[in-house]
Amino acid sequence: MDHGASRLKGVYLITDTVIQQRYSHRQLAGFALEAGVHMIQYRDKVAGARQALEELRVISAMTRPSATRFIINDRADLAIAGGTDGVHVGQDDLPVSAARDVVGAGLIVGGTSSTLEEALQVERDGADYVALGHIFETTTKQKKYAPLGLEVLAEVCRAVSIPVIAIGGITLENAQWVRDAGADVIALCAPICMADEPVRAASRFVELFD
């Protein structure tokens, strides 16, 4: 595959306009680019597809000249129409294999897991990366189960050969442990979207990978 997903490393920002309304997706993506964030995921369960597509096309045009990859949550069709680099699917979304059928080999497909078994399944289904969470307590999403912790993260990192993205409750304080456990990428939402100074907050996470 030509999209370089095997080289994923760094900070992954999920843009969210539900937990905060100060900034639009486009503004948050701009902050991420300024800080050198490695991947941006557009996540919006509320916007109609017509509106989302307009925003996606604008953000794709911003990220295309950079090394930052831009993907959309859930909608493989909008990933294509919006000119993005790929799609991320959760356990309630399209199966990874179906998302792959839709976008083809040229775009990134990522999948969510919350157990070792799910992570292995995501890999078998042809994902380019697997997100694992939540690692620590998080307030961004309501969770029905306890945090997985660093041991499960390390176990998953040893078991799969695609990049692992750690998500959920990651802070500047615990990010180094997450990296030491083997995670290639750390995914963040609230610590950047809700920071007093989002660019500065994102930069401090990015520096951990320098």
Place this chain on the structure above:
Amino acid sequence: MACACEHGVKAVQLREKDLPAGPLFRLASRLRDITRHWGATLYINDRADIAMAVGADGVHCTEEGLAPDGVKHINGSLSVGASVHSIASATRAEAEGADFLLFGPVFYTQSKARYGAPQGFEALGAVVAAVGIPVYAVGGITPSGAGACMAVGASGIAGISDILGAESIVDSVNRWRHVLEEL
């Protein structure tokens, strides 16, 4: 749905705004098996990705959702229908590449009440005259109201309540078939 297709429904549109994509994909897969078996076409509301993943015939566009040109950009072989509620949105949908339109609500129906007052079959006729693609009538159309819709140029009838709300889906579909065959 198997029951309706067995007795002659020609096209099915899956509309489930509140289901996540995973369950929607599984439901669409089952509907694809049923519609294929009975020779009916299958349209998925808004989600071109689910339409592609299950091999549906096309996508049905709503005014807030993915536009017809968006669907054609993603996959030019998908057929595209679009819901419209005025001449202006009908000509826009045609310009954006829709293959056919659903215009309504023609008559009063609870499931479409939020789209405003019934527009009547004269407005339907005006939309038919304004575009060059087939227009299907939707909204509160009973077998007895179908004649007026076909008389002003509608290509067919789409409905929810009169078939799925019927005491007997088979009787309802058969009644419809007889009405449309006679027109």
